[in-house]
Amino acid sequence: xxxxxxxxxxxxxxxxxxxxxxxxxxxxxxxxxxxxxxxxxxxxxxxxxxxxxxxxxxxxxxxxxxxxxxxxxxxxxxxxxxxxxxxxxxxxxxxxxxxxxxxxxxxxxxxxxxxxxxxxxxxxxxxxxxxxxxxxxxxxxxxxxxxxxxxxxxxxxxxxxxxxxxxxxxxxxxxxxxxxxxxxxxxxxxxxxxxxxxxxxxxxxxxxxxxxxxxxxxxxxxxxxxxxxxxxxxxxxxxxxxxxxxxxxxxxxxxxxxxxxxxxxxxxxxxxxxxxxxxxxxxxxxxxxxxxxxxxxxxxxxxxxxxxxxxxxxxxxxxxxxxxxxxxxxxxxxxxxxxxxxxxxxxxxxxxxxxxxxxxxxxxxxxxxxxxxxxxxxxxxxxxxxxxxxxxxxxxxxxxxxxxxxxxxxxxxxxxxxxxxxxxxxxxxxxxxxxxxxxxxxxxxxxxxxxxxxxxxxxxxxxxxxxxxxxxxxxxxxxxxxxxxxxxx
Amino acid sequence: xxxxxxxxxxxxxxxxxxxxxxxxxxxxxxxxxxxxxxxxxxxxxxxxxxxxxxxxxxxxxxxxxxxxxxxxxxxxxxxxxxxxxxxxx
Numbered sequence: 001x002x003x004x005x006x007x008x009x010x011x012x013x014x015x016x017x018x019x020x021x022x023x024x025x026x027x028x029x030x031x032x033x034x035x036x037x038x039x040x041x042x043x044x045x046x047x048x049x050x051x052x053x054x055x056x057x058x059x060x061x062x063x064x065x066x067x068x069x070x071x072x073x074x075x076x077x078x079x080x081x082x083x084x085x086x087x088x089x090x091x092x093x094x095x096x097x098x099x100x101x102x103x104x105x106x107x108x109x110x111x112x113x114x115x116x117x118x119x120x121x122x123x124x125x126x127x128x129x130x131x132x133x134x135x136x137x138x139x140x141x142x143x144x145x146x147x148x149x150x151x152x153x154x155x156x157x158x159x160x161x162x163x164x165x166x167x168x169x170x171x172x173x174x175x176x177x178x179x180x181x182x183x184x185x186x187x188x189x190x191x192x193x194x195x196x197x198x199x200x201x202x203x204x205x206x207x208x209x210x211x212x213x214x215x216x217x218x219x220x221x222x223x224x225x226x227x228x229x230x231x232x233x234x235x236x237x238x239x240x241x242x243x244x245x246x247x248x249x250x251x252x253x254x255x256x257x258x259x260x261x262x263x264x265x266x267x268x269x270x271x272x273x274x275x276x277x278x279x280x281x282x283x284x285x286x287x288x289x290x291x292x293x294x295x296x297x298x299x300x301x302x303x304x305x306x307x308x309x310x311x312x313x314x315x316x317x318x319x320x321x322x323x324x325x326x327x328x329x330x331x332x333x334x335x336x337x338x339x340x341x342x343x344x345x346x347x348x349x350x351x352x353x354x355x356x357x358x359x360x361x362x363x364x365x366x367x368x369x370x371x372x373x374x375x376x377x378x379x380x381x382x383x384x385x386x387x388x389x390x391x392x393x394x395x396x397x398x399x400x401x402x403x404x405x406x407x408x409x410x411x412x413x414x415x416x417x418x419x420x421x422x423x424x425x426x427x428x429x430x431x432x433x434x435x436x437x438x439x440x441x442x443x444x445x446x447x448x449x450x451x452x453x454x455x456x457x458x459x460x461x462x463x464x465x466x467x468x469x470x471x472x473x474x475x476x477x478x479x480x481x482x483x484x485x486x487x488x489x
Numbered sequence: 490x491x492x493x494x495x496x497x498x499x500x501x502x503x504x505x506x507x508x509x510x511x512x513x514x515x516x517x518x519x520x521x522x523x524x525x526x527x528x529x530x531x532x533x534x535x536x537x538x539x540x541x542x543x544x545x546x547x548x549x550x551x552x553x554x555x556x557x558x559x560x561x562x563x564x565x566x567x568x569x570x571x572x573x574x575x576x577x578x
Contacts, residue, residue, distance in 0.1 A: 076539050080523050083543050087512050090554065094508035094562070098501040105568040212534030227536045229523045237524060241516075248512050267564045274562075275555045282551045286544065415502065476492070483498045 004314070005156045007323030011193060011331070015170050018186045022178025031362040038179035038369055039346045040110040045263045047272025049184050051089060052191035054260035055277040056335030058088045058251065059284055060140075061147030062395040064194075064332040067285065068292025069306035075219065075226030075296070077235050079289045084240070085247035086285060089277025092257045097270050099414045100261040103482055111346035112258045118481060119413045121474075122421040123355050128428060130347040132405050133255050137340045138376065140398035142383035144340075147306070148333045149384065154310035155326045164384055171334050172377045175341045176370050180263065183338040190331035195283055197328020201309070202287035204317035204325075209294045218297035226296065242450035246399055250457050253407030254399065255347075256339040284332065337380070345373040397439065400453030404431035407457050408464040416468075417479045423468030431460030497565050504562055511557060515550045522546055 029037040045053070063082070070078040100115065107118040112133075113126050148167035153160050174182040209215040219226040230236055251257060264270050288309060295308045298316070302308055313325040349372040353360060408431070409424040438452025447455055522542030532540035 076536060076543070079539060079543050080519070083519060083547055084516070086547055086551065087508075087515060087554070090508050090558075091512055094558075095505040096501075098504055098565070098567075099498065101567040102495070102497055102501075213531070214534070216531065216534055216536065224528075227528045227539075229538050229542075237520060240520065244516050248516070249509065266567060267562065271558045271562050274558045275551075278551045278554050282547055286547065290539075415505065479492055484492050484494050 003320040004323030004326060007320055008152070008155060008327045008330070011327040012166070012170050014189065015186055015334075016173050018189065019170075019174030019177045019182050022174065022182030022185060026177075026179055026181055031366065034362060034366050035350060035369075036108075036110050037181060038366075039342060039350065040263045041180040041184050045184055045260075045269065046265055047269040048191075048276060049188055050093075050260045050264045050269050050273035051276035051280060052187045052335070053184060053263070053339065054089045054092060054257055054273060055280045055284075056187050056191060056194070056332065057256050057259060057339030058092075058254065058336075059085070059281055059332060060336035060395065061144045061333045063281075063284055064288060064329045065147035065150065065306050065309055066395060068288045068295070068309045069304075071289045071292035072296050072302065072308040073305040074231055074235070075223075075228070076293055077229055077231040079286070079293065080229055081235065081240055081243050082285050082289045084244040086282050087248060087278055088251050088257070088281060089260070090274050091248050091251045092254075093261060093264075093270050093274050093277075096252050096411065096414050097261045097264070097273075098267070099482075100258070101264065101267075101270070103414075104262055106481060110262065111350055112255045112262070112343060113347050113351035115258075116409070116413075116424075117351065119478065120409070120421040120424050121478065122425070125409075125421055125424055125428070126351050126355050128425070129406065130352040132428070132432070133347045133402070134344050134376075136398045136401045136405075137256070137344050138380055139383060139394060141337050141340050141344075141376070141380035142386075143394045143398075144333045144337045145381055145384035146387060148330045150304075150307060151310045151326050151329050151333075154307060154314060155323070160387065161385070164381060167330055167334070168337070168377065168381050168384075171337050171341070172374060175338050175377070176373050179369070180259070180342055183335075183342060184263075186338065187335050190335050191280065193324065193331045194328040194335075195280065197313075197325040197331075198284050198287040200317055200321050201313055201325045201328075202291050204321070205291040205294050205298070205312050208316035209298050212294075215294045215297040219293065222296070222300060226293065236449050238448040238450050242454040243396075245457070246396065246403065246451060246453050250403040250407045250453070252411050253403035253405070253457070255402060255406065256336070256343045258410075259339050259342060337377075341373050341377055344376045345369055348372050348376075396451065396453075400451060400456070401432070401435055404435040404453055404456035404460055407431075408461040412461065412464055414482070416465075417483065418473060419464065419468045420471055420474045422471040423464040423466075426467040427460040427464035430463045431456050434459055500563060500565055507557070507561055511550075511554070515546075518546050518550070519543070 067082050109115045117126050145168050149160055149164035152163035152167050174186050225231045292308050295312050313322045349368040405428045408427040412419045435456040523538045526538035528536040
């Protein structure tokens with residue numbers, strides 16, 4: 001066993017211990033408060049953990065594997081595109097964090113769909129969204145497992161399947177046993193490991209390449225496109241802007257990002273979550289993506305671009321530190337999977353189940369939660385066996401689909417009293433149809449070279465407004481619950 | 490019942506406007522410096538647009554966010570009454 005494998009196994013053992021410890025905490029909670037503890041960690045998370053949950057949840061294999069893979073493949077143009085995601089925490093917590101924090105406490109919402117239920121009072125919306133969240137997040141989760149398996153395989157020399165099992169089973173342990181409590185503690189450890197890993201990898205790569213100047217000269221001699229902000233027109237500003245919308249303005253439509261907004265303790269935690277999250281995502285994104293481009297000047301002939309980060313970790317830093325880097329990359333992926341597992345499970349085992357079986361007991365929901373989480377992770381692992389090539393495009397596909405369906409209903413639903421369930425249903429359906437067409441039969445939906453999600457989201461928002469205005473207003477109690485306080489006339 | 494808006498909702502709306510404005514300015518700065526600066530001259534051995542637009546600009550905006558978030562987002566209670574008293578952590 002080499003030093004890298006040993007340090008990775010030590011990291012994995014700590015995560016399993018966290019899972020077992022969290023399980024003891026969660027099991028002591030009375031059944032009446034079990035769901036709040038399992039899905040929202042008792043709504044008591046501080047700023048550092050909130051920052052890491054949102055940043056770690058949103059910065060997925062797309063940042064840790066595919067981001068450097070894209071910069072390796074396309075050069076510095078993708079450093080620019082990845083930099084649009086730096087303010088994800090700001091764009092989630094500032095726009096809706098406060099109102100979600102207030103309303104979630106009023107209506108005792110502990111899941112993403114609880115908020116939709118309270119706002120639109122529609123069983124249909126909850127059922128449709130539970131299905132959509134599952135359909136889009138499962139392949140997204142699978143890409144995360146693919147990324148993790150590739151890293152572990154490169155590091156340990158194990159086969160793909162064994163690597164997949166090692167990287168994913170540990171998530172299964174701490175998520176299923178510890179729920180959000182286990183996830184939050186694990187995320188804290190993982191955030192530290194990720195950050196140290198990124199710094200070590202960046203310094204090692206720049207040093208190995210002989211500095212920026214030398215690396216830039218080599219890249220220029222390979223292909224000047226690597227130094228262009230648009231790759232000589234291949235990624236025009238319109239495309240870049242649509243990606244900025246996807247990872248900036250529309251990020252409130254990401255269900256697994258909502259975990260931070262549902263679990264933060266108070267506004268001090270919210271503010272720290274915003275700026276600490278920005279620091280973390282800046283470090284992770286910039287260091288890894290620049291390392292990816294510089295990696296091209298060191299090793300120009302990798303068959304699979306997504307393997308540049310693991311390759312660098314194994315070749316440009318000392319062996320033991322390489323283990324920390326790889327543990328950091330896998331940790332970044334695991335935080336995303338954990339957040340998604342919590343969201344899918346809450347959608348199915350709490351919201352969908354309660355809509356279909358209103359009188360279900362607390363202990364039945366408890367069992368269903370763990371069973372559903374185990375099943376979802378197992379399905380995602382099975383999908384990961386397909387081993388797609390560049391996973392970034394699948395990630396964009398899933399993000400775009402989720403945002404097309406939920407951006408309008410969540411953002412306008414939180415601020416516009418006139419918005420109603422008909423507007424939300426129309427917006428979800430339209431967003432899905434246009435997005436599906438844009439990705440299949442009608443690629444021209446991507447106007448001026450933009451990603452299809454831009455037109456899907458904007459047109460779905462317009463439809464939400466129009467349909468809400470021509471259909472009956474929501475009940476008065478909704479306005480009182482969300483934005484007001486009852487006052488005697 | 491007469492509808493009376495919770496004053497904390499106004500804080501929520503201000504935060505929405507603040508976030509979208511801040512991100513829009515960042516986006517503008519990032520794109521202007523990236524597309525206008527060109528690949529030469531080189532700074533620190535990197536193409537000019539990378540060094541200025543994609544390293545200096547994000548670092549400045551992230552540093553400024555610490556002040557913006559701490560100063561412009563007020564501390565308000567999230568549960569109970571809608572009084573605007575400071576919340577103690």
